[in-house]
Every structure is written in structure tokens, then in C-alpha cells.
Amino acid sequence: MYKAKIFVNYKPSVLDPKAQVIQNTLTRLGDDNVSHVLVGKYFELTLTAACQAAAEKQVARICDEMLANVNTETFKFTVEEMAVAE
């Protein structure tokens, strides 16, 4: 069993109104020492695979086809083998 941890974020060139609203609200409420806000999506997938490389290849395809919009978003991920109870 493998666990994939996937981060999907907007490309830096894409305006993110949600992050802007959070930063404006923080400033208005007195947390004006926060200078940058990034808002992204986080996914965890648990999957079976023949080997680490096969799991990574499948996760990359799933990100590319389903989880990220590659026109406006970038993704990165890690795949770890999970400890299995004997």
C-alpha cells in the first residue's frame, strides 16, 4: 500500500482572489505582519501498486488528468510506502 500526498496550487502568474481576501481580512483584523498568503488544495490517495515507481507514475497521471487543471495550476506530490500491520 502506498500513500500519495498531493499539493495543487495556482501558478504564480494566476490571480488568486481567495488568498487576497484572506490577506486583506488578516490585515483588517490586526494580523498585519502576514505578508503573503497561498491557498491550495491537498489530496491524499491510498493505493496499491506493484512498486514505488508504478505508484508514482499512476499518481502523476491522476494529477494531470483529474486533480489539477494544468492550464492554471501546478502540482507536486510525494509517494510513500505505508507500514502494513502483520
Next chain:
Amino acid sequence: MYKAKIFVNYKPSVLDPKAQVIQNTLTRLGDDNVSHVLVGKYFELTLTAACQAAAEKQVARICDEMLANVNTETFKFTVEEMAVAE
């Protein structure tokens, strides 16, 4: 400068239809070896603070008050000091 990396996820007892839709779609498209999907939110805040402990205290308060709905969501975060160019 400190960078906070924040994960906000539904509590395990809360149904997550978005995760269910992703898992169903993966199964339908042939990726039926994916046994669990978690969908969460990811935030990065860049902030100044007097010390690590002060930064962590402030980030915990921001999560509690703004970024997470503590009735249905849990949050966890890490705070790291950022390397500053001399």
C-alpha cells in the same frame, strides 16, 4: 520571517462528497486500486514574528478563528524560520 504550512481537513466523522466523487470517478475510469481519497485545504502564510513560539501562537489563532471551521474540520501546521538573503 517565518513560513507556516497549514493543512485543514474534515474530521473523519464528517462525510466528504467531493472525496467520494473523486474515488468513484477513479474507479469508473479504471484506477480501481485507489482505496481511499482525502480532500483538504492547504495554506501557506509568510509572517514576521519575534520568535518561533510567537509565530506558532499566532498561526494557531488564525487557523482557529479564520481558516478552519472547528466544528467540522481539524487543522495542523508547521512553522519554519525562512532563510533570509543577507
